[in-house]
Amino acid sequence: MAWEALAVSTGVVALAEMGDKTQLLALLLAARFRRPLPIVAGIVVATVLNHALAGAVGAWLAAHVSPAWLRWGLGLSFLAMAAWMLIPDKVDEDDVRIAPRWGVFGATALAFFLAEMADKTQIATVALTVHYAAPLAVVAGTTLGMLLADVPAVFVGDRLARRVPMRLVHGVAAAIFALLGLATLLGAGVSLGF
Template identity: 70%
Template sequence: MESFFVSTGVVALAEIGDKTQLLAFLLAARFKKPLPIVAGILVATLINHGLAGALGAWITASLSPEVLRWVLGLSFLGMAVWTLIPDSIEDEETKTVQRLGVFGATLVTFFLAEMGDKTQIATVAMAAHYAAPLMVVAGTTLGMLIADVPAVFAGDKLANKIPMKLVHGIAAAIFAALGLATLLGAGAKLGF
């Protein structure tokens, strides 16, 4: 269960102020149809993070425990730094809405926005770290929903009240702690 709870918390914190959360704000403000937006976020995240979890499981099976420890430790430290860098969204990611409807546009834009995003990379790293990809994907998906659903329902009102630097600092500290713990051998009992 640790993999589920850590994945949920880390992604929920990392997602605050992320470009997909900004995209949720934008779609909610533009279309005022929260249910298809939330459904699109859920499906896109399950697909995207499911693929990331599978990659994490493959990495666990393919790398030696010593190499895996270093790759994961450095990846978590890199995620700590990346979390401190603010995101913005591209106009191209929102133009799809006009062609696919609210659900389809949310599905496509969220899936594409998550490709190579810090929460997707974190999903890969945590799935490899915990060797429990299903629990990690469930946790990261819940973390995305915890951060993005309020954005959909509260829109711009909520964005101005959240201390983004503090939230990003906490998420970065968690990633850094995971990285240092991994490098110092915290996962040794699990075989890496």
């Protein structure tokens, strides 16, 4: 179960991140600072902290909310995520204008942490943690998925972004979330307690 949680979390978040505002933020930070290593380090720290927080919320929900409510809430969350995947993200230039005194690492970590608050991948981390009841595997997977999408953006910039068909990628991610939602609503995982 932990391997499945890790694999699904990694794949879904890597797909969800393609064209997401944090990937766009990575592109902007790379263009502005042109120092990939502190940018990548800032992304790693912010993502681990943000997704660990989301994993903790998911674990708390799984422990304190009745299985019937969890099943319906989780199924509807996945369906909402599917719809949300079809809405293109934009990044505000102000997200990159963090005070220079923070340095490249600090500016990146702060900008990424704030950009991820209540973002698709943070909410997906909560939902996947509830679904799989394997918070460490889910947080590792969602973090790895974020890094798979965002780190290449730091190094190859928008040359890669222009070649990837974002509508197709977002459509695949939306389909995966929709399948997870329908499976949950139709009773998949009932033997797991929800």
